[in-house]
Amino acid sequence: MSTADDGFRPLDENSLVEYIKATPSLLAKLGGAVDNLIIKEVGDGNLNFVYIVVAPAGSLVIKQALPYIRCIGESWPMTKERAYFEATALRAHGRLCPAHVPEVYHFDRSMSLIGMRYLEPPHIILRKGLIAGVEYPLLAEHMAEYMSKTLFYTSLLYTTTTEHKRAVAEFCGNVELCRLTEQVVFSDPYKVSQYNRWTSPYLDRDAEAVREDNVLKLEVAQLKSMFCERAQALIHGDLHTGSVMVTQESTQVIDPEFAFYGPMGFDIGAFLGNLILAFFAQAGHANEGNDRKAYKKWILRTIEETWNLFYKKFVALWNENKDGPGEAYLPPIYNHSEVLQLVQTKYMENLLHDSLGFGAAKMIRRIVGVAHVEDFESISDASKRAECERKALNFAKMLMKERRKFTSVTEVVSAIQEVDS
Template sequence: MEFEALNSAELTAYLRGVPAVRELLGDTSELDVVEVGDGNLNFVYFVSNSQSPEKSVVVKQAPPFLRLVGTSWPLTRQRMEHEVAALRRFGALCPQHVPQVYHADSKLFLMVMQHLSSHKILRQGLMEGIVYPKLGDHLSTYLAHTLFFCSDLFLAPHVKKEAVSAAVNSELCKITEDLVFTYPFEDHPSNSYSPALPQSAIDRLRTSEALRIAVAEMKWAFMNHAESLLHGDLHTGSIMINQDETFVIDPEFAFYGPMGFDAGAILANLWLAYFSRDWHGRVGGEDPERYQQWLLEQAAQIWNGFSDKFLNLWRDQESRSKRHFIGDDPDEKCSEAFRTHFMRRLFADTLGFAGCKMIRRIVGMAKVAEITSIPDEAARATIEVRCLKFAEALLVQRQQFDSIDEVLAQARTIRAQRED
């Protein structure tokens, strides 16, 4: 049967038959339904009580195709089941940063969830230059809790292996494998280049051996290192925020993969915001450097906070269980040495994945508004070239960076360079 998204009347009638939704919305005789999807993957609706608008929910329905492209790119609607399962798992681990799921329907591939009506999409807030004082702390907490408690450092081996099997998400992983790690580095019809982007910058993505090897290594890690349950698409459009709260949404790409992929994704988006602020800040009549400094501080706080919290969870778990991951270690020197080695490798992975994410947003199919909203073609190209240079450094030099401060210094250096 051909897919048709529910219209307002059909959705209203459906929700009236769901007890949990009736309890949330109260009188369901009059509901306001507004379609608000961004057009990439799903149909998304805000539904509220006409008489009491504060009583509201979000409804998502998954079509059997990539909405950004259309029916020529088919997808299984079972991806909604992955998203529901991930939201419930992450919600159990970090409820203060994950919205509630009220209802899920596997036949209609639909779910009803908490409406974060007092929150804004983080990407939009960053473009407007809003300072969120709790951003770094909240995201580092989310990363530490979701990545640690879904890993072999916490789970029993058989439980982890069963979880890996249950979370296989082949179709959406294939999208990432293609759009993040493959197509941007070849002459592929899905790529999209801004008019003034130098051909030399495009050619470098395809011909630099060091870069191509680094990207291939990250692709291999993505496809083979099932370290923890990932969100899988943790960009600033997947975060809802206000001055007091931060929620991570839309984990339909969730699967078991390398921990650095989630951490790298959010850092990549902050760095895209950093470089593009040169345009958005000046257009807004302000010196961009103050907000750029805040963005870099958030990147540092996210990584350093995540590292500290993750290690604390790890040490606490081994103390409680009276068992080290590496085995018997009475004075804990070897365990601590392994933790240091583990986090250094994770840091390098994070930087490499961040580099891949930045590149795909510049030359790939799905871009970011911070870049595409720049109307001055020359100014946009200048920012894009800086993003590509920084991304290449993250990939090729990822094992040489000793700290996040060194990475941020590199970002400042590249931003200050004059383009030929």
């Protein structure tokens, strides 16, 4: 918990104005004046305060981490140091992929406060766009670009083991948010927990079946072990469709406060798994004017294109940098095209399987664990919602248990269609 002498104080709208006045980098972004500021608090209520600050000559976002989970209160303390990891990850990912990561203008560690670019309208949270049935033609291309660059350049395919270990050590400090993920993704849904909930009574038996499925428990144990032990790359750590803001032309990845060195498949799986959830929720949003069938096809196309474009871009980066500093596959051993191709094929096959497993785990926790998704929650008819959730849950269980049998994303999409038919 915070103490008064560490310099931390939660800001309200008035003290925020004073703070901006005293901070040259923020003041400059607002054109040097704080008259006629419009300030709006837009935090989603879970973890942080988020203020949009708009002046006649400029705008920015201020995000402040609180020393507890905001939606639960002081009974669930939470390190405000997460703001440091968020700012550090935003800067690191921003250097690697500036087109898809908002710029950080200012970071104040004692105040757990980040000042960054305001993603002005018409940017909206991707999840809301998916619920509304909006197509984003560049989404797959942009997300493949973001994931391939951030994951490749922070892995041993590009860095030396010395540099990698230094970076891993720095992000090891984000242990509390990792523990939160370990609990809510890999543990709670598989046992009786006060935090779990589901669409009751419709899914009572389904939730119980998850807790009694020994094969599922074996698989989730492997995934948890990989999440805790495998420092593969600097991952976002919470890359769901609520962490992406979009327009028709722009895709921006926000909120990497869960960032640490972990398995690449956790990011890829989180994004793909949330698209699959959006797919299964569409039936609950269909109406007489729009059966959502064409939109469901677009989501499936996006899932397929995201992985295929990621694969292509990631391997292209690998080929471009095969003589670079990366120490995973040393050139004297792996520079022969035949062996390099063998290595790449195996690496990407394993990465697909990891991604499918983590994606499935993320889907399961959103249906029978804590913190559900608006895709389903906004379906007001509980029996209809449960029907959509059950299809998604059954698919996720199959995917986790049988992920190694899939050799391509096209096979995964066919399996989704089968469950949906």
